[in-house]
Amino acid sequence: MSTSKHQPLFLKYRPQKIADLIAQDSVKETLVNAIENNKIVNAYLLTGPRGSGKTSTARIIAKSLNCLNNGGEPTVNPCGECESCLGIINSSSVDVTEIDAASHGGVDDARELIEKVNMASITGKFRIYIIDEVHMLSTAAFNALLKVIEEPPAKVIFVLATTEEDKVPKTISSRCQNLKFKPITVNEASARLHYVAEREAINIDGDAIAMIAEHADGAMRDALGLLDQLSVFSKPDAPVNEARVLEILGLIPADELNAVTQSILKRDAENLLEQLNTLLAHGKDPIAITNELSEHLLGLLENISKASPAAKFTSLIELAKQEQVENFEIVQILDSLNSLSLAFKNTTQSKNVLKAWLIKVCHRADILVVKDLLGRIEKLESGKPVAKPQAAPHVQAAAPQAVKASAPSPAPAAGAPSPSPKPEVAKPSPAPSTSSSENFLDHLSPGSKGMYISSQARLVKVEGTIAQMQMPNKFKFLKAKLESRAAELLEAINKSSGGNVETINIEVVEAVTEAASNP
Numbered sequence: 001m002s003t004s005k006h007q008p009l010f011l012k013y014r015p016q017k018i019a020d021l022i023a024q025d026s027v028k029e030t031l032v033n034a035i036e037n038n039k040i041v042n043a044y045l046l047t048g049p050r051g052s053g054k055t056s057t058a059r060i061i062a063k064s065l066n067c068l069n070n071g072g073e074p075t076v077n078p079c080g081e082c083e084s085c086l087g088i089i090n091s092s093s094v095d096v097t098e099i100d101a102a103s104h105g106g107v108d109d110a111r112e113l114i115e116k117v118n119m120a121s122i123t124g125k126f127r128i129y130i131i132d133e134v135h136m137l138s139t140a141a142f143n144a145l146l147k148v149i150e151e152p153p154a155k156v157i158f159v160l161a162t163t164e165e166d167k168v169p170k171t172i173s174s175r176c177q178n179l180k181f182k183p184i185t186v187n188e189a190s191a192r193l194h195y196v197a198e199r200e201a202i203n204i205d206g207d208a209i210a211m212i213a214e215h216a217d218g219a220m221r222d223a224l225g226l227l228d229q230l231s232v233f234s235k236p237d238a239p240v241n242e243a244r245v246l247e248i249l250g251l252i253p254a255d256e257l258n259a260v261t262q263s264i265l266k267r268d269a270e271n272l273l274e275q276l277n278t279l280l281a282h283g284k285d286p287i288a289i290t291n292e293l294s295e296h297l298l299g300l301l302e303n304i305s306k307a308s309p310a311a312k313f314t315s316l317i318e319l320a321k322q323e324q325v326e327n328f329e330i331v332q333i334l335d336s337l338n339s340l341s342l343a344f345k346n347t348t349q350s351k352n353v354l355k356a357w358l359i360k361v362c363h364r365a366d367i368l369v370v371k372d373l374l375g376r377i378e379k380l381e382s383g384k385p386v387a388k389p390q391a392a393p394h395v396q397a398a399a400p401q402a403v404k405a406s407a408p409s410p411a412p413a414a415g416a417p418s419p420s421p422k423p424e425v426a427k428p429s430p431a432p433s434t435s436s437s438e439n440f441l442d443h444l445s446p447g448s449k450g451m452y453i454s455s456q457a458r459l460v461k462v463e464g465t466i467a468q469m470q471m472p473n474k475f476k477f478l479k480a481k482l483e484s485r486a487a488e489l490l491e492a493i494n495k496s497s498g499g500n501v502e503t504i505n506i507e508v509v510e511a512v513t514e515a516a517s518n519p
């Protein structure tokens with residue numbers, strides 16, 4: 001089957017059996033156990049970010065169940081050579097049907113197909129239906145699916161995959177075995193890229209690989225796609241380097257981003273416009289500039305509060321101090337960058353829109369107003385008699401104000417001899433699961449992420465439907481702002497923990513509990 005035609009790396013290095021899966025230990029364990037103990041269920045739901053291996057796994061399941069070289073029994077080591085394995089690899093197997101619910105026509109096809117499922121396997125092997133992006137199915141198709149999943153014909157297996165778990169009806173997901181895929185980390189992606197580069201004799205340096213891994217953002221398929229593109233520049237005497245990666249990606253080099261950020265911090269409109277013109281002249285498009293600037297500012301914001309910030313941000317952090325730029329100011333800039341991205345959708349003049357934005361951001365009129373207001377609030381709180389506090393959000397320190405409905409539940413604090421509930425400042429029990437840590441930040445928009453970070457809020461625990469946050473008293477002026485983003489925070493927390501949180505309590509405290517701040 002192999003020809004001289006170049007086979008894309010992501011296909012060539014696609015995992016072929018369970019053991020090959022990268023970074024998905026719990027998925028692997030579940031599947032190995034199921035196959036070895038003959039505990040195959042009728043429906044699997046594969047959830048997780050794109051590029052994390054869901055579709056490959058669906059095919060691996062199919063091969064493992066139907067390989068002919070194991071005496072007709074499921075195996076964790078499908079041979080990859082028998083008629084059944086090859087049929088699946090080439091997408092020509094009569095026993096395996098793949099449907100992409102997101103594709104044109106997929107929706108109707110899916111319903112029709114599902115309605116016909118009752119015809120059991122013809123060949124005696126497992127009949128496997130793989131439905132990709134299953135959340136896109138129509139209601140009619142979901143109903144048909146529910147019917148077959150509830151009373152599945154013998155040897156019919158559904159493997160459903162989705163990037164948006166929340167959109168799959170509970171009636172379906174509750175009847176499936178859920179396999180949760182994690183995004184592949186930068187280190188895991190780097191290791192794989194090194195391996196592939198070596199096997200393919202691609203000469204590429206470590207920094208370039210790290211950059212690819214970072215850019216791929218958890219999607220191995222994208223990372224290998226990039227490596228593929230870059231491989232043509234590989235020469236035995238000159239490795240592919242970071243500069244080449246930037247070029248291929250159309251990204252702005254870090255020092256240029258730093259220069260732009262410096263001008264923003266210094267409110268230097270003149271320089272800023274000049275830098276912008278240079279970027280545009282080099283063919284960078286306004287949307288890409290905006291996105292990269294956003295990322296960079298977010299990186300700055302995250303590093304400002306770190307004890308040992310990343311080297312590329314140290315000079316900017318210094319400058320921000322010098323220029324007395326406060327964190328929430330950067331948050332507001334980030335926020336307005338977000339609205340700028342939206343504005344691009346409605347204009348053909350994106351270059352001008354971007355220029356106007358830059359001038360505005362250098363003046364920062366609205367931000368200065370808030371700054372002034374804050375100064376006044378602080379004075380007010382120091383006890384000086386002033387008129388009415390205008391924008392001060394009324395918050396009582398150390399008083400969780402949202403629903404306190406939940407009765408003193410018999411919280412089984414793991415091991416700890418749970419003390420009787422104290423009325424004072426809540427001492428959050430050591431968060432029972434690490435999933436209530438800060439992983440949810442990855443699911444927030446840059447603006448909300450920035451707001452969360454700069455308000456120095458902490459998610460201290462998740463209990464049932466309630467997420468408990470704390471924020472230090474000195475940032476309570478940001479509480480209302482943070483609360484206005486509650487919906488997004490909830491969604492992010494639920495996404496990262498798979499939980500079912502409905503309420504966020506933000507408690508203002510003198511000092512945020514440090515114990516729970518890190519997993």
Ligand SMILES: [Zn+2]
Nearest residue numbers: 067079082085
């Ligand atoms: Zn086989």
